[in-house]
Amino acid sequence: MRRCPTASTVDGPQREDQPPAPARTVAPARYAGRVVDVTGERVPARKVFGLAVPALGVLAAEPLYVLVDTAVVGHLGALPLAGLALGGVVLSQISTQLTFLSYGTTSRTARLHGAGRREEAVSEGVQATWLALAVGLVLVVAGQLLAHPIARALSGSDEIAGAAVSWLRIALFGAPLILVTMAGNGWMRGVQDAVRPLRYVLLGNGISAVLCPVLVYAAGWGLAGSAVANVVAQVISAGLFLRALVAEKAPLRPRLSVMRAQLTLGRDLVLRSLAFQACFISAAAVAARTSTAAVGAHQIVLQLWTFLSLVLDSVAIAAQSLIGAALGAESRSRAQGVAGQITAYGLIFGCALCALFAALSQVLPHAFTSDPAVLAEVPHAWWFFVVLQPIAGVVFALDGVLLGAGDAAFLRTATLASAAIGFLPLIWVSLALGWGLTGIWTGLSLFMVLRLAAVVFRWRSGHWAVTGAVRG
Template sequence: MAVVVDQVPAKRVFGLAVPALGVLAAEPLYVLVDTAVVGHLGALPLAGLALGGVVLSQVSTQLTFLSYGTTARTARLHGAGRRADAVSEGVQATWLAIVVGIVVLVAGQLLAGPIAQALSGSQEVGSAAVSWLRIALFGAPLILLTMAGNGWMRGVQDAVRPLRYVLAGNGMSAVLCPVLVYGAGWGLEGSAVANVAAQVVSAALFVRALVRERVPLRPRPSIMWAQLGLGRDLVLRSLGFQACFVSAAAVAARTSTAAVGAHQVVLQLWVFLSLVLDSIAIAAQSLVGAALGAGDERQARGIAAQITRYGLILGCALCVLFAVVSQVLPHAFTSDPDVLGQIPHAWWFFVVLQPIAGVVFALDGVLLGAGDAAFLRTATLVSAGAGFLPLIWISLVLDWGLAGIWTGLSLFMILRLAAVVLRWRSGRWAVVGAVR
């Protein structure tokens, strides 16, 4: 007999997803403002900002376990009715953020020069990047504090306050950036100071919210160690993504100038739509974790099916939308005829992949909410090693260009789709209990 499943109201899902999308989009929007301000200083400061920003962004990219891992653990305890214990996970994630953040800050100060010079290949650009990076790195522990705060608040299904806190910091910095860059005459360094100021405001708001919960604030190494165990799987998974996309950029750059420009345009649209789809996944993490924590496997399965359906519908809608604007939207990014001529070689892969991405991202959220990070790590690394990476480098040897690169991405997504769907259907992820 078929297992009966429960679902939750759509309003509850999107009540978590929409604020999460705001948090996810806040940082890229701030970067756009920062870029626009610094861009008027000239090509060299802009290049320094671009390079320094890439290095700093690796902090949040590689350490997402402080948000995603904390959400999974906190949601289970919240679902079990143990709010104080759930918030205590946030306390330990905050201590972990401080420790890891200090390590990143010290290592970054020591390695900023060599890394910037190695990446830039230019003494001038490297120097500009280092001058920005040495200041911006003081925000690294604060970035991690904000990630930990996002994690525990999502776990207790409070998605609105994180949005307010992040917008407060980024909004203030967006105002402060032109004042420091132009008004105070600090130039590129003024942008870095504004960046740190944003992180101070957001991190302070998250810490204040944690203190107001009135739970013990002492560090508990056993819990932090358990969080690091989950973090290890998520970091390895993230490194798999980075290896793929860095390789794709390297191969595109070796194809032609027009190809790398076209790849950048389509890839940035891919990244933006990933944020949209990831907001549904974040709702899944919170809701699935809470259901399993409450011991309700039936509801967890129902939410998984519901979220997967939403992801598929959203992916199909995005597929249709970007097919319709295929002749118009690329012109908003470039007027170069050679780049425009290359974009279709990647564009239709990007369009057709949206429904697949909708399902993959949704089920990623379901499995992360269930604490099934080890499976996701293995699935991602195998998909990268068997699909994306071989085709990327074969496309370089055989001169397949952008079509080869995006065929690799397509195979990567198809392999991930097969893995997460089989895992979902198996039900082995649905382990009930306050702690997995």
């Protein structure tokens, strides 16, 4: 894939295989007494969406597979379905907490790719894969030992815990492979190859979706058949990523210094992820203590929020790749231009989603429930969800920009501060004062507004745009 053109010898050398640098209009902003160019060079929209659309497919593949798995197991009865739900929540925490294997790897790989050092870029993928295997093996061992006490603590029921453990102890063998797939997505996005990861993930999940009912029903394995099908999906996808890595012919030996650097970036992303988990677990707990109808309505609106986050995150993933490559190529101007471009796309998409779900407010909730009490509670969260879409579009876009720049420490601090100042105090006050869903979603709104202020200020300051193949 052809790289975006650089501006000049100031921002980076002009390569022979690139077209002349496009003219740009400078719209400087003044911060802290200095002028920062926040316009810079743009890239063709097709380049952004050529990365974003396949990324959306990868992001959506797992939730779609979970829906199929749930539908298959659901016909076995309430207990197996409860076991699958609980086991799936535990397993999903692996990918939730270890996203640095994809996002962090994309950032580091993209810089090296932008600097024209492909072998070193792929080597980041090699080291991330070694790290994935090491962490994954630890999770397998720890998971086998802790599966029952964790399931028992979460469920409060020996029956449900037993079903969850029977599924989880099999599915955990796929943990190293889940992490390998995350690392594979990371380095491939970094070298701006977004199509092959989509094929690999769809192939694994597609075969598993066909295999799941065969093992559950025809083979008579029941809930265990679902877990085996899950592992098969991970084996196929991870195997394809490993084959692609070997085909690059980069050195395969482990390099502890690189892995340590990846873990440093990972630490910040894990802390940021924990802040999200604390917020959303608290929200669910407060909703559950409000009323049965409130928790049902919260679940409906939250799942829609999560789904739309995938759409907006796909643009952020494109930003990670493009920003990292621009900074690696020493083109601060292009990085600034792409950042502004991605932010504009995020705002446009957010506004479009806001208008769409405002129009669907009287129709869509009925697709999820016919319970009058739940439907009566939905508007208390719905309009917050609708109004937040443009804010979320900008926040997610700039998250991608800053992640692509390797500015994870700032994102960590901004997220932790927004959670501690905005979301968590307000959500527990809402429980004490009986504000219900209105209080919960007011807390989420404040959380998002504080994050918006933080990432916009950081973007406009230009401090994130540190050039070079490796962020110093």
